Structure formats: structure tokens, C-alpha cells
Amino acid sequence: MYSFRSKKNQVQLSFPYRDVQIKRGADPKEQYELQEELGRGKFGIVYRCIEKTNGLSLAAKFITCPKKEDRRNVEREVEIMRALQHPRLIQLYDAYENGKTMCVILELIEGGELFERVIDDDFILTEKSCTVFMRQICEGVDFMHKQRILHLDMKPENILCLTQTGNRIKIIDFGLARKFDPDKKLQVLFGTPEFVAPEVVNYDAIGYGTDMWSVGVICYVLLSGLSPFMGATDPQTMANVTIAKYDFDDESFNEISELAKDFIRKLLLKDIAERMTAEECLNHEWLKRKKANLHRTPSMDVTKDNLKLFVERWNEHPNSPYVFDKSSQSIIPDQNDSSTSP
Structure with missing residues (x-):
């Protein structure tokens, strides 16, 4: 190594x-x-x-x-x-x-998808373990953004565990990634409905915050097992994304700290300019390494049950990248998707 x-x-x-x-x-x-x-x-x-x-x-x-x-x-x-x-x-x-x-x-990454790992019977899911995973995700995204690269398809299946027993992760699949010049307007019409940011759906200018929205959704799902914007259909999901409305009302959030909710709130903001950057995420109190109040967080059994259903649904109906056709207001599978997990 x-x-x-x-x-x-x-x-x-x-x-x-x-x-x-x-x-x-x-x-x-x-x-x-x-x-x-x-x-x-x-x-x-x-x-x-x-x-x-x-x-x-x-x-x-x-x-x-x-x-x-x-x-x-x-x-x-x-x-x-x-x-x-x-x-x-x-x-x-x-x-x-x-x-x-x-x-x-x-x-070669042999640990499998992150969500598959955390729903394993041998894995004790706690808020503390979620901070370990989210910190690493933000470290990877921070490095990408400092190289002026946007991932543009951040979602659970693109986060793998390095090994089957450790807690180290890797972000994969740069098939939709783009080089980004902050001085030039960049617009895209692709993404994965549950994780895509409002500006993509609306065909507005994208930026580093576009990835950060997706990081916020991943964090919400990891902590609750629930998808914050999912509707009965993909168009309904997209409509929910555009208004950026979600809540923490489910019982899975009962034991989740206010710091964690604050972390999510500062990412799932409709205005791209208002979202935390990856570097700001790493400096957020929730991700700081020394947090005595999180050392003894309870195991998240409700979240784990929810996550098992989430993964089951995801496996049955893989949420592949989509192209958003603005002329007909429809959502079609991306025919250029070549993504496969190594």
C-alpha cells in the first residue's frame, strides 16, 4: 500500500x-x-x-x-x-x-455497496458510524471539487466499502462527471431522480452545490432509511425535489441529534448558493472527530429496518441515471449510461 x-x-x-x-x-x-x-x-x-x-x-x-x-x-x-x-x-x-x-x-474494491454493508446483521448502525461514513464521503467530494470536477451522480450505489469488514469507503463511477469552470454557466439534463438537485430538474446553472445536495440526500437516507423526496412516480419525485420540501417527522429521527439534522438542513436548501461546501461540511460540528455526545449513540433499529426495504426496492428497480426531456416534461433512461460497479 x-x-x-x-x-x-x-x-x-x-x-x-x-x-x-x-x-x-x-x-x-x-x-x-x-x-x-x-x-x-x-x-x-x-x-x-x-x-x-x-x-x-x-x-x-x-x-x-x-x-x-x-x-x-x-x-x-x-x-x-x-x-x-x-x-x-x-x-x-x-x-x-x-x-x-x-x-x-x-x-478493485471488494467490500460491496455501503448500504448493503450497514444493513448486514453483524453491523451495528449508530449515528456515530454514520458520521464516519459521511466524513469520508465529504473528503472525497472536497478533493473532487478542489480539482474543479463535479461528480453529478452521487447516490448510495456509487459509494462502496473498501473491505467487507472495515469502515473505509470509496466513491466510484465518474461516467457523468464533468470538469467545471465557475466562470462559465454549466447546465445538465441528467441525474438520478431521488438524488438529483432542483437546479438540474429546472435546467438552471449547476455547480459544486449540485453534488452537495446529493450528499445531503444520502445522509438523510443513511440516518433514517427513508428517501426524503420520493414520490409514487419519478415525475412526482422530481416535483418534490423542485420545491425542496421534506421533514424529520418519522420515528427513525427520534434519537437522531439536532447536529445531524442541522447538517442535513444546510445541504437540502433550494438555493444552490446557500448550501454548505464539502469543506464546510468537514468543519461542521457533527463531523468533528471528537464528539463525546456521539460516542454512546443508540443503535438505530428502525433506520436499519427502513434501509433494508430501501435496498430491496433499489435492487428490484435500479435507479439508473435519467435524462430530463424539458420539451415534453418527461424523464427517460440515459442511453449513454455505462455504469457498472467494480
Whole structure:
């Protein structure tokens, strides 16, 4: 393991920095031995693989690119990941273009999705453990934003645990990520309904706060097991998002601290300019490392039961990225989605 030193602590990268350039016309199978399939999406398949020269276990994502636009999307993802060398973010190892197929070699993350981990019978979910996860998420997002990159698809399935027993997480899937110039107006018409910010639905200018809204939704779900804006249909969900109305009335919030609720309130604000930045989140009292009042927080049994239902629903009906068609006010699946979990 290799160290990445920050101001406050020392954490680790899985391998040293690699200045990845896409290898054109090369076959990744010459350098990597493919093993079992790990995941499959609409346009991609992920395999476990081993680098032949050093035995390192990695994940190989193969993406079919029938159109030039498909190839450009993968090239953009690779370019963005080259700038994201941080222990809280999945790391890029190698990339290939071979005919109509592109292959991205990624760090192998074997702990599964964060929400799958916290609903495990062996995991004791407490507010204190939620702060541990949320702090790491904010560290990853803070680094992204300081590189002027927006993730734009922050949601539970894109947060994985590094191992099946530890509490370290990684943010994955930069397929929808964009470079961001604060001096230029950027608008997008894609996202995941339950986690997308109001400005995306309204086709207004987006920014760093767009990711922070999604972080706030993730935090709300993690603490309660409930989705704050979910309606009976996706359009109803989007309508709820645009008015930014939610509450803490459910019994799952009975034992949750006012600090936690304050943290969420300062993220789920309709005005993008009013939301906390990732750095401000890390300085919020709720995420401070030394909090005696959270050391003995009760286990969150109601939340855990809710989360089990949330994960079950999510698995039955995967909430893939959507494109919002403003002309017909409809929501359609994103046909360029190549996301698969490594």
C-alpha cells in the first residue's frame, strides 16, 4: 500500500500515481488475465483481472462503443479520473481502445455497496458510524471539487466499502462527471431522480452545490432509511425535489441529534448558493472527530429496518441515471449510461 498524506491524517492509496494514457489498438488481455465477471450494466461488463507482471488484482471494465460519442464519453471519464488521485475515490490503473471496445482498468474494491454493508446483521448502525461514513464521503467530494470536477451522480450505489469488514469507503463511477469552470454557466439534463438537485430538474446553472445536495440526500437516507423526496412516480419525485420540501417527522429521527439534522438542513436548501461546501461540511460540528455526545449513540433499529426495504426496492428497480426531456416534461433512461460497479 502507498500513503497519501493530508494535513490531518495519513491514509492510503492502493498503488502509486499512474499517468494513464489510453493505449490505442492494444489488447488488454495481453497484459491482464481476466477472471470472473463482477458486474454488468447496459453498456459495460466488469471482470476481476490480474496484471500478469506483478500479480495485482484489479477490475477491468469493458465498454462497447459503437458510436464516436460513446468513445468520447469513456475518454472524458478517463481524463477526469487521471486528475482524481485520492484515497476516497476509486483509482484508475490503465485504459485501452481496441476497435469498438474500450477497456478501463480500475482499482478493485471488494467490500460491496455501503448500504448493503450497514444493513448486514453483524453491523451495528449508530449515528456515530454514520458520521464516519459521511466524513469520508465529504473528503472525497472536497478533493473532487478542489480539482474543479463535479461528480453529478452521487447516490448510495456509487459509494462502496473498501473491505467487507472495515469502515473505509470509496466513491466510484465518474461516467457523468464533468470538469467545471465557475466562470462559465454549466447546465445538465441528467441525474438520478431521488438524488438529483432542483437546479438540474429546472435546467438552471449547476455547480459544486449540485453534488452537495446529493450528499445531503444520502445522509438523510443513511440516518433514517427513508428517501426524503420520493414520490409514487419519478415525475412526482422530481416535483418534490423542485420545491425542496421534506421533514424529520418519522420515528427513525427520534434519537437522531439536532447536529445531524442541522447538517442535513444546510445541504437540502433550494438555493444552490446557500448550501454548505464539502469543506464546510468537514468543519461542521457533527463531523468533528471528537464528539463525546456521539460516542454512546443508540443503535438505530428502525433506520436499519427502513434501509433494508430501501435496498430491496433499489435492487428490484435500479435507479439508473435519467435524462430530463424539458420539451415534453418527461424523464427517460440515459442511453449513454455505462455504469457498472467494480
